Amino acid sequence: MKTYLNPKPEQWTELAQRKTVTKADLNETVKAIFDDIQKNGIKAVKKYTHYFDGVSIENCRVTTSEIEDAIAQVSLELKNAIQVAAENITQFHLSQKEIPTKIETTSGVFCWRESRAIDTIGIYIPGGTAPLFSTVLMLAIPATIAGCKNIILCSPPDKNGNINPAILFAAQLTGVTQMYKVGGIQAIAALTFGTDEIPKVSKIFGPGNQYVTAAKQYAQQLGLAIDLPAGPSELLVIADATCDPEFVASDLLSQAEHGGDSQVILVTNSEEIVTKVTSAIESQKAILPRQSTVEKALENSRALVFQDIPTGIEFSNFYAPEHLILSIEDAESKIKFIENAGSVFIGNYSCESAGDYASGTNHTLPTNGYAKNYSGVSLDSFIKKITFQKLTSQGIQNLGPTIEIMAAAEQLDAHKNAVSIRLKKLQNG
């Protein structure tokens, strides 16, 4: 982790640079697999599962008895923890429900919005040794609250043709309606086109490797919506003399263990804090199992010492971090200055892990500077808001002349006529 003292604004662009991921050009591979699955359906899906995951799957859909087996396999301790987290996530996403407000903009002209669930959505959960059941909670819970009718989960099978029990437990707990043992590009293609076994969805959520990311982008080109543009995970901590350097070190490390391409940034107003945090990182790192990943991530990482915390916050807004921890004096009073961030953790006891798992906030967040123009996943991600309007006969008489003048000025005579014909009939009637 390289330290920079009082970096000038000219340097900020460079300091806000994420590690450039040399994206392999996967477009041809993605297109070939999509074309094959569009043409040959589930047969092609199974062919790719055999090829990529090394296992032959007869029925992609997870059966009720497989789910029951999975439930039996998860420890009571983990079940309880998942349930506590699920309750908090439910509470927070329930609080995002909007009550429609009908307003009368002109006498007799009523306008309002109502939310409707996206009917059918897909949730992709990556495979691998660590079962990302927490992501199941973060996506299936708001989908269920929104009222999505079909919540389709896809996750690659292991060598024995199974999905990790904790994932299946979380899925059945949170209202996933169908679960399929399929991963990678073939999962995204199946959700895009629909096949005999796996239905077509309108929006795809969830993380994945570069193949899944490329496939989601391609699905978006074909008309599906996706949750967020992808990028490696990142954390920026702003710390002053009131921070606990050991806590800060533990937070930076928790982000660094996600992957070698993760980035952590320490922003502070004191060199001494950098020294203390760096030394705490060294000692804590020693006992972590993912040491080489952490070290790789720390190579992309930086400590920035600014003249004061307000300048540090300015840099943070410029960087637009996915996660932002404020370990500074009177932190909550400073949040009004935060312009760009995915999720903000306030004070010394609000570690990022809390939001990753159990506090209630969503952990699917904008990375790579996208916090400047995107929100993280929330209840909003699973609904559309439809506008409604009702004009009474008085309403069209009040507003009609305005519409006629504007339509005429835009040379849209039929638009004008739709009003005139109504006004005329009302005059004559």
Next chain:
Amino acid sequence: MKTYLNPKPEQWTELAQRKTVTKADLNETVKAIFDDIQKNGIKAVKKYTHYFDGVSIENCRVTTSEIEDAIAQVSLELKNAIQVAAENITQFHLSQKEIPTKIETTSGVFCWRESRAIDTIGIYIPGGTAPLFSTVLMLAIPATIAGCKNIILCSPPDKNGNINPAILFAAQLTGVTQMYKVGGIQAIAALTFGTDEIPKVSKIFGPGNQYVTAAKQYAQQLGLAIDLPAGPSELLVIADATCDPEFVASDLLSQAEHGGDSQVILVTNSEEIVTKVTSAIESQKAILPRQSTVEKALENSRALVFQDIPTGIEFSNFYAPEHLILSIEDAESKIKFIENAGSVFIGNYSCESAGDYASGTNHTLPTNGYAKNYSGVSLDSFIKKITFQKLTSQGIQNLGPTIEIMAAAEQLDAHKNAVSIRLKKLQNG
């Protein structure tokens, strides 16, 4: 407009088909212009303005005196109409402001969301004979309410190097901060990279021809957000015996005049209504100036007679129209059945023109079936919602064990450690 009697569900996919627009492959052109502008900045922008718009522009930015001249040129009648519309649009979008709700998910664990404006946004307004000042209102008003600091408008200059006065009037009225005489691919490229004169933006809004659409898609690939995927405009009217066939005809025609690729669909429960509406279309069409456009649009259009209105609504949800007019008995009581639509107009006096111009709702809406998975433009389109959380020392003690168990089960030891280190210190302190 071809009529279909009781079309079976197997036919629905075909009947919901939009006109296939054979998109020219513009990617190479777009990429070449983007590369040139990224490298050569405003000089390249001006070169393309000269080439495509046939006019040499010295300063792209519209000056204060140009704006003053424009204001003087707009008729008082149109100014007043625009002001009435702007007030309604302001009221409706103000009503979309969210008041943050802080909730305590676990004792000592507080979570909430706050909105922040996207700092810098671009608004693209097409050129041509008809000045689309209404779109300026629909985009600049919510941007101003959101608090966007820089609201950048680009619109192509005419042969004399000017933007239509009504566009400039609407822009200055609604809080646009900078206006530039630049259109087409070069405008989108300038907004994507920023140049000496035109600043870089984070999100681009607004309609455009196939060049602008392709350029917006390319900008999205480069990390910018865009408002909505593009497609030709469309209207579906559901009408029963309570409708006024002349009103319905006028609404269908108002949509049809937008372009030859527009589509209008009449859904009803009676052949007689089709006959009446068709005959009203014939007589109203005769006096419209855009007759050939209307006729071309009507070729892509359909009248569908279903056994009853509920089946018609089901088809409408399947089609997912951009605009939906309900000219049916007790229309407002039926809106709970509407699942997919951009904007809904209730009853015989709620013509689409009202929402296009002045009722208050936004007219930037999802086309081409995107109403299944996208909302129209609203205040939300100009903000991000950041999640905040604060755990007290009691909060981390209450929730910490849950996080530790989950992190361990996902094999993320550093995530667990960020909690453990805090719990330990609290025990010892």
